Amino acid sequence: MSDQRSVTRSDLVAYCDAMLESSAFQDYCPNGLQVEGRNQVRRLITGVTASQALVDAAIEQGADMLLVHHGYFWKGEAAPLTGIKKKRLKALLENDISLLAYHLPLDVHAEVGNNVQLARLLGWQIRGGLEPANPRSVGLHGELETAQSGAEVAASLERALGRMPLHIAGNDRPIKRIAWCTGAAQGYIEKAIALGMDAFVTGEISEPTVHSARENRIHFFAAGHHATERYGVQALGERLAAHFGIEHRFVDIDNPV
Ligand SMILES: [Zn+2]
Structure with missing residues (x-):
């Protein structure tokens, strides 16, 4: 659409944090903004898991922000940013794309x-x-x-x-x-x-x-x-699109499990 609006990253994150009451949850990962990208969000991509394939799709589709159910930094996983963790984060940071993740609050x-x-x-x-x-x-x-x-x-x-x-x-x-x-x-x-x-x-x-x-x-x-778990993040993406007038697309990276 031609009069497509944008929202600041911080306004969008604050809206989600408040709506999902994310601070009320004890979870296995940080909920909310996990990777900080550019300040304005016009195009939001949602998906279930922030895998490399989803990150690549977000880059290809010119996303400003990626919103997922399964993000990064899970309790118990090794902290060093090596291997696939390095590749995923490098791709997000190089392309200035934010990663927003909600686990239990979105369940x-x-x-x-x-x-x-x-x-x-x-x-x-x-x-x-x-x-x-x-x-x-x-x-x-x-x-x-x-x-x-x-x-x-x-x-x-x-x-x-x-x-x-x-x-x-x-x-x-x-x-x-x-x-x-x-x-x-x-x-x-x-x-x-x-x-x-x-x-x-x-x-x-x-x-x-x-x-x-x-x-x-x-x-x-x-x-x-x-x-x-395909449906929560899609519903949240649709709600954000309606509320802020931004563009939203759900990308389904098939997973047989
Ligand atoms: Zn899950």
Whole structure:
């Protein structure tokens, strides 16, 4: 558009930090601005993970800022800026592109959060948090409009996310009450069991998850870490575009996990 507006980097970051209440979270990475680029933002690129492929796409598309769910500087990782870490950061810094990252705050948010967005995509009715006593519960529980078989839920996940989920049928009863948590939350199957859910959906699976699903007689679906976490960052990008009048594009770098 010809009258495309821009916003200062600091205004955009402050808006996101406030909206997502990022200072209220104990997280495994810094939330907010991770790499400082140019002062004005006209073109925003969003994506799930700040991989080299996404950084390269942002450069190619003339981005001023890259906004992601999985950024850098994770707890426990080696601090030195060597190898792929050096390459990614060098590319961002040389091109003066900011990196803005929100992890748990973007899972939990009541409007643009990954978990709310996944429920909207699948048509699931939200009833509460996976941890009912926690106001910032990562993961939700709710209901399907009408009870469906495990195979029907698997098919709806495949339609919505564009990939076949791995379904562990812990029983052959239909599913009405369902809990979910995007990403690598297979350990949270215990929380879904405690709530008496018929099914639990997350991104990834581990070997023990299969036994837990079978022995607790709950349906389990591993629907893809990347696939379940595509939607929060897109919703946030759309909101920023609407609020500030900037340009936004989501770039999907396919990931089979
Ligand atoms: Zn994740």
